[in-house]
Amino acid sequence: MTSTKTPTLPAAKSGLEGERKRKNIKPQRQHLESLAALPWLAPTLILILGVVVYPTVLLVYYSFIKFNRYGVDKGFTGWDNYIGKGGALTYPGADIPRVLVNTVVWVIVVVIVTVVLSLILAQFLNKNFRGRKLVRLFVILPWACSVVMTSTVFRYGLDNEFGVFNRFLVDSGILEQTYAFTKHPVSAFWVAVFVAVYVSLPFTTYTILAGLQSVPRDILEASAIDGATSFQRYWLIVFPLLRGAVATASLINVINVFNSLPILKILVDIPGYHAAHTTTTLIFQYKAQLGPGVSSALSVINFLFCLVIIAIYLAAVKPTKEID
Secondary structure, three states: OOOOOOOOHHHHHHHHHHHHHHHHHHHHHHHHHHHHHHHHHHHHHHHHHHHHHHHHHHHHHHOOEEEOOOOOEEEEOOOHHHHOOOOOOOOOOOOHHHHHHHHHHHHHHHHHHHHHHHHHHHHHHOOOOOOHHHHHHHHHHHHHOOHHHHHHHHHHHOOOOOOHHHHHHHHOOOOOOOOOHHHOHHHHHHHHHHHHHHHHHHHHHHHHHHHHHOOOHHHHHHHHHOOOOHHHHHHHHHHHHOHHHHHHHHHHHHHHHHOOHHHHHHHOOOOOOOOOOOHHHHHHHHHHHOOHHHHHHHHHHHHHHHHHHHHHHHHHHOOOOOOO
């Protein structure tokens, strides 16, 4: 009969201490490896601190400072720049609820229309046909051109006196007489939406096109042999595989469109606190008339507003969710 010797108390205690030391070595080693990588990460961290963190902290600080009309710091003012008598959210000359609605409509409409049209256009460009390279070249042109130049072309093209677009609408019978599209808040706003979609299409289309070209052909061929229709193949196979491309394009478009000042600044050519303002354009109106303190406060609100829209988008779309 074989007997098992029970370890004595000192031996058991020594074994537990050894096991505890071995468990502590791994975190210490990982900590040392992280410190060793710090010199390689330092330039990136310094860049992030200098370009992102420092301006954000400075912006928040300025939003609580009172400035006179010459930009001289008059000291801490609390929440007056936000909700004071002439604050960012309470200034009597600006219709803040309308501005917030405009901002949401501006972002949502431009992004959704851009993504839908890009899905259709990318599907077309993914097919083999004569002249496909030339068509792809024309599609990328709006992205290659300056946004300021494109907006300026549309502004003068829609001018009610000498605009070629306006003249075409009249000559073709769509309009009875020329119309000052950029001089009226509602029409100017929707012209800006059209231009924003126009300049956003190339990037979104090529991002989705790259996702389409990564879809395995053998899966599509197998599904076709099994009797799946074109719609079923696209909706059940292709579209789920495009989740990453669509999510990336949509998120970048949300950020770009939210902060797209040139289009609105050039096309919505109406002085004062007009009805077509978004939070981005209102910031510069505040800066010119109310000073950097109030405009900084609205910039902070604008930043938080953008984060809320992105958070809602991520919660609804779940771009990191795995495909079953």
